Amino acid sequence: MDGLEARGVAGPFALKGVDLRVRPGEWVALLGPNGSGKTTLLRVMAGLLKPKRGAVYLEGKPLEAYGSYARGRLLAYLPQGGPYPEGLLVEEVVRLGRLPYLGLWGREGEADLEAVAWALEAAGAAHLKGRLLGTLSGGERQRVLLARALAARPRYLLLDEPTTYLDLEHQGEVVALLRALVARGVGVLSVLHDPNQAALAHRVAVLREGRLVAEGAPWAVLTEPLLRGLYGRRVRVALLEGRPHVYLDG
Amino acid sequence: MTLSLPLALKRSLVFAWLLALLSIALVLGLALGAVAVPPGDVVRALLGLQENPIITELRLPRVLGGMLVGAALGVAGAAFQGLFRNPLADPYLMGAASGAAFGVTLLAVLLGGLSPAFAQHAVFQGLPLSATLFGFLGALFATLLTLVLAGGVARTGELVLAGVVVGSVLTGLTTYLMLQDADRVRAVFAYTLGNLAFLGWPGVRALAVFLLLALPPLLLLGRVLNALQLGEEVARSLGLPLNGLKLLLLAAASLLTAASVAQAGIIGFVGLVTPHALRRLLGEDYRLLLPASALGGAALLALADLLARTLTRPAELPVGVVTTLLGGPFFLYLLWRRRGRA
């Protein structure tokens, strides 16, 4: 029973009964129009919101069966947007990712510092560690926040629009980083607003009005009829080398 | 790496400055006062070579007590600001100080059979333990009431508004209790402006006890306060027990507020301005900001009291007037800077 799995999750806000599973080493992209319940589903699966019906299972056990710190070691959650403590050093921000191992009073040990160094390296933020968060560009900041999420060496990463507000180059960096993590066996569930980024994931799940309307490989899900239903009539899809490319006609 | 060295240096310098300032406040505070005592005599009195109650019984405990009150207010302010991620949160604006004052006065009235003079006696000179505990409950109650009225911590405007309302109502109730019999307007007025005049060794001991109780957990929670700066959701996703944590922080900050109010009345601006100013110098790292606010608050209040008791000597100004005169313009400057940037 691998993976992080939502079973019949319904209740908070828009969700009306969703089943979704993320396996280790798999990247699932969550797509859908505004208000479809993407962020809510992500927070439910991160254990931050309780569903009215249904439940979330982590490696076969209900999420509530885990202690909060144990859950924090397995699942890392990165919300969209702030707050960003501008006057905090990058290294300190990333070290906060070790709190699931430290609790309120614990002291950082060798393993914690190693994990922080690894996370900074993996996120491509090692050169930033002596800077204040407020002095970074949007892309740099996002990499630091990702490093914070990685510092606990989680088995699952839950990311809410990790590429918003980033320019094209930085979007590419973040996507490359996610692919590298997935290759090392991390399970990633990311809310994305750009179908072309979703097309890079292993699987795409599409939410609409609180229900999963499609789920599967990108080429099977990202079809013109479905996307037109979500985004309007002018959407076109071209399949290049088995990967869908979405663009607007005219 | 090139940037981290100057930053580390800068932060060490800030602490060096704070320690220097505190030492200056201590030395000047002992050397100057309503009565002129030659420096040699001050030293001899401190070393126990010469008996001089003005130094050992009045000035020394007053300076040390003022520092402890300032440290308590500074740390409480930093903790409130970190907890609520709101630079305007402080023991004063959150209503905690007024709540503590109400609690202390209520206790005094209950014990003293509705004698306002006894209330003043309790506030200024005695009942260190029970007064602080009652003040603690009052502060906690006021803070929670403010939070309920503001509908949470996120909205700065609502928070300040609710804090001001709660503070005013509780101050009104306190004044009402104090005015029960005679026309003691002057004393009530003096109380709301703070008073360190009669801080003696019992008061210093009481303050030390409560600081020892509340300061270590706060200083050890600096890292957790840092995590709160990433937002409550992230803090929860890291496994932090947020409700218990908030209650612990709130309780520790309220205890510090209550201890200082019980000993010295209401002294504004120290808890607001100290962490605010230090944040500009140190950044937002609460592992540094909390101890720095303790040192800074201690130095600020000791110097403010020094001015209060020497500017018009041998008469005194209410110390709260001095902190307000020092803190008010500084705060306006901060607001002006913010507007300039926005």
Place this chain on the structure above:
Amino acid sequence: MKKLWAFFSVLLALAFAFPVTLTDDLGRQVTLKAPPKRIVSMLPSVTETVCALGACDRLVATDDYSDWPESVKKLPKAGGLYNPNPELIVSLKPDLVLVSRYGKLYETLERAGLTVFVVRTETYEDIFKTVRTVAQLLGLSAQGERLVAQIQREVYQEEARAAKAKGRPRVYYEIDPTPYTVGPESFIGVLIQKARGVNIVPKELGLFPKIAPEFVVEKNPEVIVATYPNARETIQSRPGWSRVRAVQTGRICVYTGGEDNLLSRPGPRVAQGLRLLVDCFHGR
């Protein structure tokens, strides 16, 4: 015949005295057409003066704090300086209202069409000025002069008693535990001087300064006077004050429960307040 003549002269005096126009303590001209019969006094010392002039029965209301003589306690209470009750005052239809120069009560009452006279009672000299002014307003000038003479005689008796004492003790007078004290030029300061005490507070500090505790300890007063409840315990428990002479010898005179009013009210009972101080400084 002599009696009749006296009676006649009083009538005559009354007839010619009114209408009377006097300048009050805000520099306002106030005219009374006839001797007032319904008076409201908003100052405790003025209430005492009105009664000492024998016109207690003309009072229809006082402020909350007026409590002497006993009979005024039964009158309606029209609030204090900070919380006056102008509606009550107007409803009583007074023909003269005596108020303090602090607060804006006189404006409100004047707009309501009442005759308002503003009195200042702060210094020792104010006592006699107030007696004469109130006496004129009430058409009791002769009684006013008699009262002035009587007060001065009583004060002189106490001063003479104090002059016989050998010592002139250093005195610290505390009006509340903040601590606020009194300067030598305040009303109480003058009484301390008349009672042959030496106020430790220099006059440069003003009338009611907040004093530094270490200054008091340094000046080491031989007598402490305080006018609030529990003052003795409060003062004895202060850090470092156990070295003060007055605390060591127990010469702390506490006046509360009405006695404090004798000392704080510049009114016709000033000699009784002075007597308290003379007793305190030099013994009976």
